[in-house]
Amino acid sequence: MNKEIYHHFHPDEHHFVDKALDWLERAANQHAVKLTDFLDPRQAFILSTLVNRHPDVHCRLDGGYPEAERKRALIAPDYRTLDGEDMGILVLSVTSADAKFLTLEHGDYMGAILGLGMKRDKVGDIHVLEGGCHFLVTSESADYLHMNLSQVHRVHVQTELLPLDRLQTAKVQLDELQLSVASLRMDGIVSDVFRLSRAKVLIPIQAGRCRVNWKVEEDPSKPLKEGDIVSLQGFGRFKVLEVEGVTKKGRIRVKIGRYA
Template identity: 45%
Template sequence: MSVYDHFRKEELPFVERALEMLTLVERKQAMRLTDFLDPRQAAILKSLTSQVQDVSVTANGGYEGAERVRVMLHPDYLTPEAEEFRLTLLHIAADQRFKRLEHRDVMGALLNAGLKREKFGDMIVDESGLFAVVAEEVADFVRVQVTHIHRTPVSFEKVEWASFQAPSERLTEKTITVPSPRVDAVIGEVYHLSRAKAVIPIRAGRLKVNWKVVDDPSYQLETGDMVSLAGFGRFKLLEVAGATRSGRLRMNVGLVT
């Protein structure tokens, strides 16, 4: 069986690039830094270290619990320092009296400025303000080019990591009952869709479980799974609490806010 048989067709270009990088690090015994990866890509890269000798991967997204990370590929005997990941934290100053900016607003502004998604990591929106983690090499570009988000004037200012308090995960808990842990049944209850309507986006490849595309409506969810449905949002399966008197499963889910 080929190593490529373990991955979906749309993942193969990334798998090929990852193998090339790992092989280069193995041959030259040097470190190599990636752009920002999503959790699925980071997991793929880590799994592929089995194809080379004495090469490790270390991830850093700027803070504990970061979703998007840059990954350093390095020989086992080297340990990368935090500054080698070239991560810059930017605080976004904005007058939000008339419009409260959200995660998608910040991401849209960065993309519209011409940045590739791979050049910026998490966008943090909480009570302490708006922040964006970007690759060091594009930080000055962002500060100069992005002056408005929608019609709201904004400015990006560099913040030292030592002064940053990482946000805690914000989940709105909800209890549902389902006939089974099938993913079509669960997303139907979470997003108030009929089973037939839930199947359509799943078959279209718009559902991800733990950042991996799942197009099988009968896929069985487990506690701890992170589920995202394009256009609807994300939730985490927190607990399967047992059966009701009617035999349905009671589940606690956390909607990501």
């Protein structure tokens, strides 16, 4: 493929583009089949874009359930049927008899996983439930996590591996807030949502620690729009739910949903 493809992606994404191109070339020229780790939505978009440009390769994306955010990709020559192929995804159920267990949050579980030396790519979506937590995990890492995940944020836990048909999903919780902003500039909305000064949000934005729809965005003046999902490393993420209109003083009313 023409190296001009790089111009369509942020420099931080070029490493993933190289990996994806290598998967496609192996599928086309060596008839190889590649099952990736879990990809975030931006990586899945990049891969799909490259696949659509390649005449001899196709792929299947699957995260274990229809609404999955993070998905594994199965890449193969175009003559191979991918429907029904095993995508290598299992459910890791986490429970505990400790009352403190009920206060654990998404970040606590993610921290416990990373604390075991496990890469984020080995874990798909995480569903925090009333009586426990269900992880989507790659089948290759499932046994290791099952044997070694015994504590989450100093709470002792038990784990069990389950098939996909026993997955329980959690409804996404958004804490809504109303903002009145001078413009839809990213830096202004980010500073209001996370209650930081404009000067303090400029540093992480310009350092590439802010993403809009999973794509690195370094321009503080980028205007946001309804539906955009914005994340700031170390602070969390939010969604622009609605741009509600303009006040008599000329300010813009925006409804934000911050991920709990």
